[in-house]
Amino acid sequence: MDLLGRTEEIMLLTVWRLQSEAYGVSIRNELNSRTDKDWSLGAIYAPLHRLEQKGLVSTRLGEPGSKRGGRRTVLYDLTNKGKQALLDLKTVQDSLWTGLVSLQPVSQQV
C-alpha cells in the first residue's frame, strides 16, 4: 500500500472539505486560514498536478469569472481512488495512535 505524503494528504483533505468548490483560490484561502501560513499558488498547484497524474483528483471546468480575465475556474474533485487513499491513510494513522501511552510533553524540571 502506497501511503500519501503529508502535502498530498493536506491537499486531498482540503479538496474534500471544499466539496464542489475546490479550486486554486479557495484551496489557498482555506489553507491560509487553517495553517496560519501564506501559501503560494505554486506550492498548491505542484502537488495538485502530481495528484492529478496519479488519478487521485480529477478536474472539471467551472463558470468563467470576470476577475479571471475571462478564464473559467478549474475545479478539483476527489476521485474514488483519491477517497480510498485518504481512507487507507486514516486506517494506518488510527492504528498507530490507538493504545498509546498518553502523549503529554514532560514538564521540564528546573
Add this chain to the structure above:
Amino acid sequence: MRQPPVIAQWLLRHSISPNIRYGALGDFEHIYSEIAESDGPRKANIWYWRQALRSLPFFLSDTLIWSLIMLKNYLHVAYRNLYKNKSSSVVNILGLSVAVATSIVAFVFIENQYTMDSFHENADNIFLVENYIERGEDQQLRGDTPMPLGPAMQAGIPQVVRAIRVASGTPTFRAGNNTFQEFIRYVDPEFLDVFSFDLRLGNKSTPIGHGDIVLSDDLATKYFGKQNPMGRELDVIFSDSETRTFTVSAVAQPFPHKASFSFGALIHYDHLSILNIDQTDWEITTRATFIEVSNPTDVELIAGQMDGFQQQQNSANENQPIAGFEFANLRGLSAASYAVSGDISGGSHPASGIALGLISIFMLLLSCINYMNLAVATASRRLKEIGIRKAVGSSKGQIISQFLSENILMCVLSLGVGFGIAYFLLLPGFNALTAVNGGDITIGEANTLYMWVFLIGVLLVTGLMSGAYPAFYISSFSPTAIFRGRTKLGGESIFSQSLLTFQFVIAFITMITGVILSQNANYQAQKDWGYESEHLLVLETDGFTQFDVLQTEISQLAGVTQVAGARHHFARDWSQTSLEVGTDKFGAVRFDIGREFLETYDVSVISGDGFAASSMTETDGRVVVNEALVLSRGWTPESALGQTVREDSVSYTVAGVAGDFMYTSFLNPIEPALLRAIPESDYRYMTVKLLPGTGVQTEQAVQAVWKRLIPDREYTGFFQDTAFQSVFIENTNIKTMFRFIAIVALLIACMGLYGIASQKVARRLREISIRKVLGASIPHLAGKVNRSFMIVLIIAAIISAPLGYVAMDALLNSVYADPIPIGPSGFVFSFALVLGTAALTISSHIRKFITANPAEVLRNE
C-alpha cells in the same frame, strides 16, 4: 480592468506546465483583481510579483518532472512507430548508420593527420629547421639541412636550447650466423630527452654514448627474444672493413601510431664518420635538424639570426644555395609534409582527408534526405492521428516534440550501429587499404574530447537536419484540412522532388569519381615507363667493394644476359641538383650510371648516340639528357645535341637525348634529367638482365652467389618492375575505396527512391486499379507512374556531368603528375550504372500493379 505585470505573467506562463497553466493563471489573476479592488493596483502588483517569484521553484520542478514523463512517453510511441514501419525504419537506420560510420572513419583519419606527433610532451617547443633551396627558376622547400647547422645554431643563437640532428642509414646487424639489414638513425646524444618516445628499459635523460645503441621494441625482441637486452652486445656491419660492437643502453616501448617518425635503432651521430661522412661539411645535408626552444615565440628571434649560416652554406655549396630558412613546429609537421621535399615525417596529401570529409558529409546528407522524404511520406498514414491529437488539444509544440523524439531515437540508434560498423568493419578495412603508406589509425588513439564533440555534433546536426523539416511541416496541418482530405503529402511536392534530384546528383558524382579513379589507376599501371622494366633484377650493394667480383660471377650464370652498374637507381636513388644552360639556371636530377646501363634498361633514345655506350666515358664530359630537359630549354631533340650544360663548375656536352623514363612515384612530375657516366668504383646498384622465362631459377643462382661472396650482408635483390609497387597498390586501394563509397552512395540514394516510389504506388493503387479495369496496359501504367522519377534522374544526370568533370579534373591534377585525360566513357558508364540500378529499384514496384487485383483494391471503397 487592470492587467497584472506583463513580465511576471510571462515568467509564469513559461514556467507552468501546460496541463495546469490555464487554471493556475486564472487563479493568479483572480486574487490579483481582488487585491486591486480592495487595496489598489500598486499593492496588487507587488503581491503578484511576490507570489510569482515564490511559486516559480514549484512550477519549474513540476514542469521538469512532467516533461521527463512526457519524453518517456514520446520515446515509447516513437519506438512503436519505428517498429510498425519496419521497412522504412531499416532503410533509415541502415543508411544513416553507414553514413555515420563513414564520417567516423573520415573524422579519425583527419584527426590523426592533424594530431600527429602531438604525443611529444614538448611538441610546442620543438621545431624542424627547413630551408628553401635556390634552383634558378624556382625554389624548393626541403626538410634536410646542412650537417653543421645544428651545432652551429646551438652555439651561436642563445634562444636555441638544444639542436638535435637526425641522419639515417641501413647497416647490417649480425645475429649468430644470420645478418639483417636494419633501419637505424644517427642522432645527437640528447635525442631521447627532447622527444617523448617512452622507454621500456633504460633512462631517457642519459645521453646516448659512443658505444651505446638504443633499440626499438621490435628489434629488441628480434635479436634478444624474451631475454633482457640491457647491456648485451650487438655487432653492426657498416661496410666490409667496418664492423662495430655496441652495447644496448635502452629499449623503447612500442611506438604510438601517431608517431610520424620513429627508429629501428639509435646510435651516436658521430658514427657517420664510419661512412666517411664529414659532419662539418656544409655541402652535406642531414635528414633533419630539430631545435628545442624555451618559448615558441623565440622562433621569430631565431629567424633573424640565420644570415651567417646561410652565407656559410652558400659559399660551400654555390650550386644549391639556401634562399631562406623556415621553422616548422613538430605538431604540424606531418600535415604539411606533402609540400616539403625530403622531410622526415612524410604525411599524406591533404586531398585525401578533404575527399574523405566531403564524402562523409555527402553520405550524411543523403541519408538525412532519405529520412526527411520517408518521414513526410509515412506521415500520410499518420495524418488522422495528428488531426485527432490536434483536435483534442495537443499543442503544435507537443506534436513537434513527438516527431523530434522519434527522430532522435533513430539518430541515437544509428550512431550506435554506425560506431559499431566503423569500429569492426570500416576502420580495419580502411587500415588494410592504406597499410602501404603506414595507415594504422584507431578510434582509441583519437583525442577523447574531440571524439565526443564530434559524435555529439553529428547527432545534433543529423537530428536537426533530418527531423526539423518533417516535424514542423507535419505539425502545421490544420485538423479540418486533414479530415476533409485536402492535405497532400510527400512525393509530389517540388521540395521532395528536388531533394531526390539532389540525392541522385550526389550518387552520380560519387559514381563518376569511382569510375574515373578506376580508369586512372589502370592508366597509371599501363603507362609506359620509358624502358623495359621486366626481367631486370636489381641488387643494392651500398658500401661494399666486391662489386666487380660479384659482377664477374653473376655475369657468368646461365640465364643472365647483361649486367650493368650505377651509383643511382630509377626509383630509389638520384641526385637532386641545379643545372645551367647559358645564363639560365633550373632544377634537375642527375643519374650517375655505368656504361652498359642505358642498353640494359633499353631506354629509348630519340636522338644522338646514347646507345653507343663505349663512346661515353667518365672524363669526356658527354652526357645524355631526357626529353623533359630538352623541352624545358625549348630545344628539339636534334638541336639539343652538342649543347653545353653546366652543373656547378663542370661542363657537359649533350651527346644524346633519351625519352622520359619513370624514376619517381607517379604522383610527382618528371624533372629535367641528366645521365652521366661514372667509374666502376662508385657503383652501388647492380642491374642484372635475365633471360625471359628463367627468372626464378636465375634469381636463386644470383642469391647463392651473393651468399657465398658476401655472407655478412642481407640479400637485397628485387625486380625492377616491382619498384613502384607501393604506388600501384595505393592506386588500386584508392580504386577499391572509391568503388565501395560509390556503391554505398548509390544504394542509399536507391533506398530513398525505393521508399518514395513505394509510397507513391501505394497512394495511386486505386487509380491504377481503375485504369486497369478500364483496360490500360501495364507498360502504359508503368510509364505513367515512373515518368516523374525518370525526369528527376535525367535532371540529376545533366547537373552532375559538369560538376563531376570539374571535380575530377581538379582532384586528379592536384594529386597525379600525369592523370588520365577525362573522356566521355567514364560518364557514360556511370550514368548507365546509376540509371540501371534506379530502374531496377522502381521496377520492383511494377510487380505490385501486375499482381494487384483491382477487385481486391477497390472493394474497400
